[in-house]
Amino acid sequence: MRISGYGAGFDQRPDGGRDRAAAFRARHSVGQRVKGRILRREANGLYWVQVGGEELLARLEVQAAPGDELLFIVRALTPEIMLRTLPGGFDAEDLPGLVQRFRAAREVFETQHAGILTLPRSLPPQSAPRRDAFVSALAADAEAARQFDETSERLARVNAVVAPRGTVAQYTPWLLPELRRMESLARSSGAETILSATSPMCGEIEARLSETQKRLLISAQRPESASPLLVELAALARERLRHEPTVLGPMRLRPSPFGGALGELFTEATTWTAGGLNTRV
Numbered sequence: 608m609r610i611s612g613y614g615a616g617f618d619q620r621p622d623g624g625r626d627r628a629a630a631f632r633a634r635h636s637v638g639q640r641v642k643g644r645i646l647r648r649e650a651n652g653l654y655w656v657q658v659g660g661e662e663l664l665a666r667l668e669v670q671a672a673p674g675d676e677l678l679f680i681v682r683a684l685t686p687e688i689m690l691r692t693l694p695g696g697f698d699a700e701d702l703p704g705l706v707q708r709f710r711a712a713r714e715v716f717e718t719q720h721a722g723i724l725t726l727p728r729s730l731p732p733q734s735a736p737r738r739d740a741f742v743s744a745l746a747a748d749a750e751a752a753r754q755f756d757e758t759s760e761r762l763a764r765v766n767a768v769v770a771p772r773g774t775v776a777q778y779t780p781w782l783l784p785e786l787r788r789m790e791s792l793a794r795s796s797g798a799e800t801i802l803s804a805t806s807p808m809c810g811e812i813e814a815r816l817s818e819t820q821k822r823l824l825i826s827a828q829r830p831e832s833a834s835p836l837l838v839e840l841a842a843l844a845r846e847r848l849r850h851e852p853t854v855l856g857p858m859r860l861r862p863s864p865f866g867g868a869l870g871e872l873f874t875e876a877t878t879w880t881a882g883g884l885n886t887r888v
Contacts, residue, residue: 642678643658644674645674654666710867711774716757731881763872777792783843788803801815816847826860
């Protein structure tokens with residue numbers, strides 16, 4: 608939508624649109640949920656919509672009438688302000704919010720129970736023995752088990768949204784005990800798994816495993832320090848593929864505006880094909 612004023616006659620300055628855009632950006636963040644109310648329709652087909660205390664002139668991509676209340680999620684603030692409608696309510700399709708809540712629960716679990724995460728470190732890079740050690744440690748610590756279950760439950764809410772698209776989000780902290788903030792995304796189309804995490808040695812890392820091409824691509828914030836991690840990732844990939852993978856990297860990780868493997872969910876155009884507010888400033 609085009610932000611062109613707070614309301615008729617309120618602000619006629621040439622730079623009013625930019626001021627209003629700056630005010631909206633200052634008060635809101637990507638992933639935030641806001642309510643909007645349709646105020647009136649202009650002769651050119653645009654609508655005045657009150658969103659988060661601001662009156663914005665918008666081109667609606669949904670059917671609405673003056674007085675209707677809509678639910679929105681802030682999709683982007685730059686270079687354009689983009690809002691998307693949530694027709695079924697906030698929780699049904701608030702994917703950024705669901706991911707944020709999973710990551711918040713994961714942070715609590717990993718901060719308060721770091722000792723459990725490091726237990727599988729002495730084991731060889733094989734998924735089954737490391738998982739068994741992790742599960743045994745949880746069984747001996749009721750509070751850690753409760754927080755891990757809460758983290759898993761929040762991730763299940765993410766999967767309830769993305770599973771119909773052939774995508775599964777995973778949290779498997781036992782696989783690489785040295786890493787934190789691990790998350791992965793498995794796509795059935797193309798048989799690709801994307802894993803991201805934070806390493807104390809090499810910073811942010813990303814691994815992409817293609818089962819069809821038998822290829823492992825590794826990127827790191829500090830690739831010069833990633834050799835030990837490369838060995839473990841290659842071993843886990845070999846176990847998964849039952850085949851020696853072609854290993855590419857480690858390469859320098861490119862910064863992403865979305866962050867982490869789950870951030871790739873927000874780059875898929877199909878996520879945002881429902882109606883919304885298209886904004887230009």
